Amino acid sequence: MKRLFSAFNTTAARLSALYLVLFSVCAVFLVYYMTGSAARLIVNETRAAVTDEVRDLGMIYQRNGLRFLVREIDRRSRRPGANLYMIADNTGRILTGNVIALEPGVLDREGWTERPFRYARFGDDVDVIKDPETAPRALARIIVVDSGMRILVGRDLGEPQRFREIVRRALITALAFMAAGGFLIWFFVGRRALQRIDRVSEASDRIVAGDLSGRLPVSGANDEFDRLSESLNTMIEKISKLNDGLRDVSDSIAHDLKTPLTRLRNRAEAALAGDPKGTDYRVVLEDMIGEADQLIKVFNALLLISRVEAGFSKQTLDEVDLAAIAAEVCELYEPLVEDAGMVLVNAVEGPLPIAGKRELIGQAVTNLIDNAIKYGARPDGKITLSASHDEHAGTISLAVADQGPGVPDADKERVKGRFVRLDESRTKPGSGLGLSLVSAIMGLHGGELSLEDADPGLKVVLSFPAAKP
Numbered sequence: 001m002k003r004l005f006s007a008f009n010t011t012a013a014r015l016s017a018l019y020l021v022l023f024s025v026c027a028v029f030l031v032y033y034m035t036g037s038a039a040r041l042i043v044n045e046t047r048a049a050v051t052d053e054v055r056d057l058g059m060i061y062q063r064n065g066l067r068f069l070v071r072e073i074d075r076r077s078r079r080p081g082a083n084l085y086m087i088a089d090n091t092g093r094i095l096t097g098n099v100i101a102l103e104p105g106v107l108d109r110e111g112w113t114e115r116p117f118r119y120a121r122f123g124d125d126v127d128v129i130k131d132p133e134t135a136p137r138a139l140a141r142i143i144v145v146d147s148g149m150r151i152l153v154g155r156d157l158g159e160p161q162r163f164r165e166i167v168r169r170a171l172i173t174a175l176a177f178m179a180a181g182g183f184l185i186w187f188f189v190g191r192r193a194l195q196r197i198d199r200v201s202e203a204s205d206r207i208v209a210g211d212l213s214g215r216l217p218v219s220g221a222n223d224e225f226d227r228l229s230e231s232l233n234t235m236i237e238k239i240s241k242l243n244d245g246l247r248d249v250s251d252s253i254a255h256d257l258k259t260p261l262t263r264l265r266n267r268a269e270a271a272l273a274g275d276p277k278g279t280d281y282r283v284v285l286e287d288m289i290g291e292a293d294q295l296i297k298v299f300n301a302l303l304l305i306s307r308v309e310a311g312f313s314k315q316t317l318d319e320v321d322l323a324a325i326a327a328e329v330c331e332l333y334e335p336l337v338e339d340a341g342m343v344l345v346n347a348v349e350g351p352l353p354i355a356g357k358r359e360l361i362g363q364a365v366t367n368l369i370d371n372a373i374k375y376g377a378r379p380d381g382k383i384t385l386s387a388s389h390d391e392h393a394g395t396i397s398l399a400v401a402d403q404g405p406g407v408p409d410a411d412k413e414r415v416k417g418r419f420v421r422l423d424e425s426r427t428k429p430g431s432g433l434g435l436s437l438v439s440a441i442m443g444l445h446g447g448e449l450s451l452e453d454a455d456p457g458l459k460v461v462l463s464f465p466a467a468k469p
Contacts, residue, residue: 024175031171042140045153048110050141053083054155066145070096073151083155084119084138090148099152101126107152110144116157159245196225212240260291267291317445319467320358322398323350326385329365333373340373342381352387352396353467356445364441367434368400368460376402376457389466395447396466401459412451438462 061069070087076097077085086097092107093099101120106113118135120128129135140154199217204215215236216229271284330346337344365385372383384401407415413419416439435449438460442449447466452459 322352372402376404403457
């Protein structure tokens with residue numbers, strides 16, 4: 001019951017109640033307007049019919065006199081479904097017709113009656129006119145002839161009244177069913193909505209408490225609640241990944257940067273502890289500068305990754321040619337590859353239009369070629385850049401392949417993380433941030449980074465969404 005009352009505090013319940021009231025008011029107004037218009041139409045038709053009757057009777061009176069008029073009224077009053085006819089003397093005593101009793105004061109004025117009056121026909125109980133609820137009502141015209149006699153010609157108004165009563169009962173019944181149906185629909189739908197809101201609140205409380213593994217419930221109905229839950233779950237998933245990445249970065253910094261910092265300290269300490277005259281301070285300082293430069297590169301890479309993940313917006317992407325970027329990077333790195341004893345082959349043919357940031361994509365391709373030089377070096381080796389366009393999937397892919405030892409399948413996802421290096425001995429230069437930066441750049445562009453076997457070697461594929469024409 002408490003939950004039922006709490007539902008009335010929701011916007012949906014208030015809107016439902018407001019719409020129900022508004023619809024009811026409009027329906028009542030419309031029905032009363034229609035019934036009133038129909039009743040007025042029937043009354044006007046009644047007046048027209050009575051006027052025609054009076055005109056006919058007046059012509060009969062003028063041609064044949066009062067006696068023949070009385071005989072004609074008596075004849076007409078005996079027809080089945082006849083109108084109301086009555087002749088009374090100057091004292092109000094009824095002489096002939098099909099009316100035996102009238103509401104007092106009806107015959108006092110000549111012309112149309114001001115309002116519908118109560119009456120009783122022959123065969124009815126005279127006392128029926130005393131009950132305003134059940135007495136029949138009529139509209140009539142009173143005519144006074146020269147002798148003071150009064151002639152009443154009228155018509156029963158039972159049809160408009162019955163019409164009004166039928167419409168009113170139908171309206172009350174329809175409103176009752178509408179209110180009951182609206183309440184039942186609101187009760188079941190609103191209660192279900194409240195239960196879903198309660199589940200969302202419980203899940204939100206757990207997430208706020210720090211449990212980022214929890215997710216908002218999705219019922220599968222694909223309604224507003226599901227779409228909101230899916231959007232929030234996507235946001236929570238991203239926040240969880242960012243937190244995990246931050247935690248991994250903190251752990252990696254503690255492990256990977258501790259060694260070069262320790263070397264810096266040890267060299268400085270050894271230089272200070274040695275013979276000032278015999279120590280080659282210049283050599284020590286150059287080594288320390290080299291170590292510091294390496295640390296600066298690591299921090300620059302971390303800052304660039306953070307900038308890519310948080311500092312750019314997809315609205316800042318421009319249309320660029322992936323083939324032109326690949327050609328520029330190959331031209332820059334071709335001497336370095338030759339110095340390493342290998343050949344750089346550019347098999348990318350353009351144009352390959354994509355939406356992206358030119359400098360970031362160039363940085364990604366540069367990192368891949370750098371890794372291929374460091375980890376794929378072999379005598380007479382080859383580094384190949386190739387591209388493909390999948391029109392069905394709407395993607396353009398750029399691949400960098402080497403002929404080195406490759407990456408085991410079990411580590412192909414792990415190497416995308418920060419500070420992850422398969423060279424456990426750390427004999428190879430690098431910080432383990434190259435593929436992590438490439439992955440962040442692909443995430444910004446809505447693309448995908450994948451590692452495949454080149455047989456032999458490793459093939460790294462960058463898949464970008466093709467630019468829309």
